Amino acid sequence: MAENAARHHGNRHGRSEQARLAVLEAADDLLVEKGFAGLTIEAIAASAGVSKQTIYRWWSTKTDILLDAFLQDLAEDLPVPDHGSLERDLRHYLRNLAYFLTRTDAGAVLRALLGHAQHDVDFAAVLRTRYLDEQLSRDKLALERAVERGELPDSLDIAAEVDQLVGPIYYRALVTGGAVDEGFTDALVDACLRRVS
Amino acid sequence: MAENAARHHGNRHGRSEQARLAVLEAADDLLVEKGFAGLTIEAIAASAGVSKQTIYRWWSTKTDILLDAFLQDLAEDLPVPDHGSLERDLRHYLRNLAYFLTRTDAGAVLRALLGHAQHDVDFAAVLRTRYLDEQLSRDKLALERAVERGELPDSLDIAAEVDQLVGPIYYRALVTGGAVDEGFTDALVDACLRRVS
Amino acid sequence: MAENAARHHGNRHGRSEQARLAVLEAADDLLVEKGFAGLTIEAIAASAGVSKQTIYRWWSTKTDILLDAFLQDLAEDLPVPDHGSLERDLRHYLRNLAYFLTRTDAGAVLRALLGHAQHDVDFAAVLRTRYLDEQLSRDKLALERAVERGELPDSLDIAAEVDQLVGPIYYRALVTGGAVDEGFTDALVDACLRRVS
Amino acid sequence: MAENAARHHGNRHGRSEQARLAVLEAADDLLVEKGFAGLTIEAIAASAGVSKQTIYRWWSTKTDILLDAFLQDLAEDLPVPDHGSLERDLRHYLRNLAYFLTRTDAGAVLRALLGHAQHDVDFAAVLRTRYLDEQLSRDKLALERAVERGELPDSLDIAAEVDQLVGPIYYRALVTGGAVDEGFTDALVDACLRRVS
DNA sequence: TAGTAAACGAGACGGTACGTCGCGTCTTTCG
DNA sequence: CGAAAGACGCGACGTACCGTCTCGTTTACTA
Incomplete structure (x- = not known):
C-alpha cells in the first residue's frame, strides 16, 4: 500500500x-x-x-x-497528577515541567517560540491563544483541586501563587540558563505550602 | 578648535x-x-x-x-537602595526592576535581546557575560547586605532566594504578558521575608 | 487575449x-x-x-x-552584396563594414566587446564562437564567389587576403582612431585586386 | 648603505x-x-x-x-633597422613588431591597454599621446628613409601604406587571435613592395 | 464515464537585505 | 612635507530568501 x-x-x-x-x-x-x-x-x-x-x-x-x-x-502532554494530596501533586508537576522545559526537544521549540514572541506581539497573542492559556489552566489545576477539596481557602489568589511556583523555573530556563533540578523545584513547593497553609 | x-x-x-x-x-x-x-x-x-x-x-x-x-x-542604572532595612530595600528594588522591565525602552530592548538569546546560544553566552552576570550581582545585593548586617543567617541560599524574588517578574514580563504591579512585587517581598525569617 | x-x-x-x-x-x-x-x-x-x-x-x-x-x-546585418563582380562586391562590402564599425551603435558595442576580450581570454573565445567566426565567413564570401565563378584561381589564400582587406580597417577603428573613409577602403580594394589578378 | x-x-x-x-x-x-x-x-x-x-x-x-x-x-624598444634596403628593413621590422605584439609580456600589457582604450576615450587620447604617436613615427621610418634615398617617390601616401602593412598584424593580434608568423608578415611586405614600386 | 475544479510539483518573477570588495578621500603620526 | 597606516562614506557586487505568480498534472467528486 x-x-x-x-x-x-x-x-x-x-x-x-x-x-x-x-x-x-x-x-x-x-x-x-x-x-x-x-x-x-x-x-x-x-x-x-x-x-x-x-x-x-x-x-x-x-x-x-x-x-x-x-x-x-505535544500529544504526550504534561498530565497533571491527581494524588489527592496538594504536596505530592505539586512536587510531581513541577518536576515534570522543569524537565519538559529544559530537557526535551519540544521544550526547546517552546523556548524558541517564546523567544520569537518577544519581538512579535502578534505572534505572542497567537501563542497565548493556542498554547499558553491552556498551559496556564494546567498550571492552576493542582491548586484548584485543593480548593475544591477544602484543603485551601476560596480566597486564595491562585494566579499569584502559580506565578511564584512556575516563574522561577521559566526564569532559570529562559534567562539565567541555570540548572533546574529537583532540589530547586521542591524548594518552590515547600515555599508555596508555607505561604498557603 | x-x-x-x-x-x-x-x-x-x-x-x-x-x-x-x-x-x-x-x-x-x-x-x-x-x-x-x-x-x-x-x-x-x-x-x-x-x-x-x-x-x-x-x-x-x-x-x-x-x-x-x-x-x-544603562548609564542611568538600577541603583540598589540601601536603607539599612531589608524589607524596604527589597520592596524598592523589585518595584524598580518591574518598572524597568515592563515600562522602559531599555527594558524593551532587553526583552528583545533575551528573546534572541533563546535561539542563539552563542549570543546567550555573550549576553550573560556582558550584562546578566552583573545584573545578578545587583539582584543579590540587598540580601547580601542583610547577611553582613547579621539580619540573616550565613547559611541562606541567596541564589535560590533571588530566583524566587525576580523569577515571577521575568515570567510575567516574558511569558504571560501579565501586569507586574506593586501589589505583585510587594507580595513577592512578603513571601521572601516569611521564608528567610 | x-x-x-x-x-x-x-x-x-x-x-x-x-x-x-x-x-x-x-x-x-x-x-x-x-x-x-x-x-x-x-x-x-x-x-x-x-x-x-x-x-x-x-x-x-x-x-x-x-x-x-x-x-x-544584428538582425539588420551586413548583407554581402552579390553584383557578379568582385570589384563592386568588395568595394560595397568594405564601405559597409567601415561604416558599421565606426559609425553605428552596434559597432560601438562591438568595439567595447573587442576591448574587453583583450583582458578576458574566456570571453574572447565566446566572442569568437558566437560572432567572429560567422563574421569571418561573411568577410570571405565575396572572394569565395569569385573563385567559384572562375574569376580567381583555386590556389588563392583567401584568409590572408581577407586579413589584408579588413585588417587596416579594424586597425584604424581600434588602434589609431583615424578616419576610415571611402578613399581608404577603395584603396584597400584596389590593392587587393592588383595582388590577386 | x-x-x-x-x-x-x-x-x-x-x-x-x-x-x-x-x-x-x-x-x-x-x-x-x-x-x-x-x-x-x-x-x-x-x-x-x-x-x-x-x-x-x-x-x-x-x-x-x-x-x-x-x-x-619599453627601454629595450623596437629598433628600426637601417640596412639601406627597404625590403630588408620592412621584413625585419614587421617580424619584430609581430613578435613584440603577440609574444612578449610588454605586448600583452599593450593589448590590455588598447582594450581599455576601447571604452575610455580619455585614456585613448592619453595612450596616443604618450605611446602610439611615437610608435606611428617608428612605423613610418623605413618608408621615409626610402623616400629620402629616392628609392620611392615623394608622392607616396606613407600613412596609408603603413596602415596596410601593420593593420593586418594588429587585426590578427587583437581580433581574430590568429597566428602572426613570418610567412604572414613577409607576404605583407611583398604586397607593399608591389604596390609602391 | 467523462468533466471539472481543487490542490499539487515546479520554478521564474520582482523585491529586499545580506555581507564583501574596492573605490577615492581624509586624518594622524612618523621621520 | 612625503609617506605609512588605516578608518571613513560610498556604491556595486553576487547570493539567499522572501512572498507572488503562472503553468501543467494529478486526483476525487459530480453530472
Whole structure:
C-alpha cells in the first residue's frame, strides 16, 4: 500500500495530509539541525518534498509552522497528577515541567517560540491563544483541586501563587540558563505550602 | 578648535566615536520604530549616516549592536537602595526592576535581546557575560547586605532566594504578558521575608 | 487575449521573453548613455524593471549581456552584396563594414566587446564562437564567389587576403582612431585586386 | 648603505623613487598574476608596500599606472633597422613588431591597454599621446628613409601604406587571435613592395 | 464515464537585505 | 612635507530568501 501510493498530486476536496505532516516534520528536523535563524521556508519546502506554494497556502510564517509542529508533538502532554494530596501533586508537576522545559526537544521549540514572541506581539497573542492559556489552566489545576477539596481557602489568589511556583523555573530556563533540578523545584513547593497553609 | 573640527573621516589611530554613537542611537530608535524583525543593518547605517562597512568593521550582527546600545543606555542604572532595612530595600528594588522591565525602552530592548538569546546560544553566552552576570550581582545585593548586617543567617541560599524574588517578574514580563504591579512585587517581598525569617 | 495577458511573473516552462528583451534593451541604452565602465548590472536591472536575480539567472557577466544585446541588434546585418563582380562586391562590402564599425551603435558595442576580450581570454573565445567566426565567413564570401565563378584561381589564400582587406580597417577603428573613409577602403580594394589578378 | 637605509618614510624634498618603482613593478607582476580585471589599486599598494595615498598622489587610475609601467619596460624598444634596403628593413621590422605584439609580456600589457582604450576615450587620447604617436613615427621610418634615398617617390601616401602593412598584424593580434608568423608578415611586405614600386 | 475544479510539483518573477570588495578621500603620526 | 597606516562614506557586487505568480498534472467528486 505504502509502496505504490507514490506521490500525492492534488485532491479536489481538502488538503494533503501527507504534505502537512511532511512539512511539520521537516520544520522540526531543520530547527534542530540549523537553528531558528537558519530555518527557511525554502529549506522546509525542499526538505519536505513540497512546493513553496503549498506551504504558503496553509501557513503564513515559519513560526506559524513551528507552532503547529510544537502542538503536534505535544500529544504526550504534561498530565497533571491527581494524588489527592496538594504536596505530592505539586512536587510531581513541577518536576515534570522543569524537565519538559529544559530537557526535551519540544521544550526547546517552546523556548524558541517564546523567544520569537518577544519581538512579535502578534505572534505572542497567537501563542497565548493556542498554547499558553491552556498551559496556564494546567498550571492552576493542582491548586484548584485543593480548593475544591477544602484543603485551601476560596480566597486564595491562585494566579499569584502559580506565578511564584512556575516563574522561577521559566526564569532559570529562559534567562539565567541555570540548572533546574529537583532540589530547586521542591524548594518552590515547600515555599508555596508555607505561604498557603 | 574642537568646534570646527567638522566631520571625522577616519584616522590612523582608532575608530570614530561620532560614528559609534550615531549607530547605537539609530539602532535604538529603529528598534522602537520598526520592531526587531524590521530592524536591518542597512537601515541602521542609512539612519546613522554611516556606511555599512563601518558597521561591519566593529560589530558582527544586529544583536551585537543592540547589546552595545542597551549597555550604553544603562548609564542611568538600577541603583540598589540601601536603607539599612531589608524589607524596604527589597520592596524598592523589585518595584524598580518591574518598572524597568515592563515600562522602559531599555527594558524593551532587553526583552528583545533575551528573546534572541533563546535561539542563539552563542549570543546567550555573550549576553550573560556582558550584562546578566552583573545584573545578578545587583539582584543579590540587598540580601547580601542583610547577611553582613547579621539580619540573616550565613547559611541562606541567596541564589535560590533571588530566583524566587525576580523569577515571577521575568515570567510575567516574558511569558504571560501579565501586569507586574506593586501589589505583585510587594507580595513577592512578603513571601521572601516569611521564608528567610 | 494576448493583449490583456498583462505582466508575466514566471511560469513553469521557461523564462520571460519580456524580461529578456527589457534587459537587452536597457543594456544597450545604458552603454550608450554611461559608457562601458559606468554600466552596472544593478542599473540594467533597475532600468529594465527587472530584479537582479533574474539577470543573474540567465547571464553571468555584463559582457555576456552586451554580447546578447549586440547579436540581437544584428538582425539588420551586413548583407554581402552579390553584383557578379568582385570589384563592386568588395568595394560595397568594405564601405559597409567601415561604416558599421565606426559609425553605428552596434559597432560601438562591438568595439567595447573587442576591448574587453583583450583582458578576458574566456570571453574572447565566446566572442569568437558566437560572432567572429560567422563574421569571418561573411568577410570571405565575396572572394569565395569569385573563385567559384572562375574569376580567381583555386590556389588563392583567401584568409590572408581577407586579413589584408579588413585588417587596416579594424586597425584604424581600434588602434589609431583615424578616419576610415571611402578613399581608404577603395584603396584597400584596389590593392587587393592588383595582388590577386 | 642599502642595509641600514631601511624603509623610506617621507622625504622633505620630492617623491620617493623607491616607491615609484615598487608600484610599477607590483602593477606589472599583478597584471600577469591576476589579469586586468583582478588588478586593484589596493592590491598594488599592498604588494608594493606602499600606502594607497602615495599611489593616488602620483597616479589617477590603474591604467595610468599600467601605462607608466609599460613605458618603463619599453627601454629595450623596437629598433628600426637601417640596412639601406627597404625590403630588408620592412621584413625585419614587421617580424619584430609581430613578435613584440603577440609574444612578449610588454605586448600583452599593450593589448590590455588598447582594450581599455576601447571604452575610455580619455585614456585613448592619453595612450596616443604618450605611446602610439611615437610608435606611428617608428612605423613610418623605413618608408621615409626610402623616400629620402629616392628609392620611392615623394608622392607616396606613407600613412596609408603603413596602415596596410601593420593593420593586418594588429587585426590578427587583437581580433581574430590568429597566428602572426613570418610567412604572414613577409607576404605583407611583398604586397607593399608591389604596390609602391 | 467523462468533466471539472481543487490542490499539487515546479520554478521564474520582482523585491529586499545580506555581507564583501574596492573605490577615492581624509586624518594622524612618523621621520 | 612625503609617506605609512588605516578608518571613513560610498556604491556595486553576487547570493539567499522572501512572498507572488503562472503553468501543467494529478486526483476525487459530480453530472
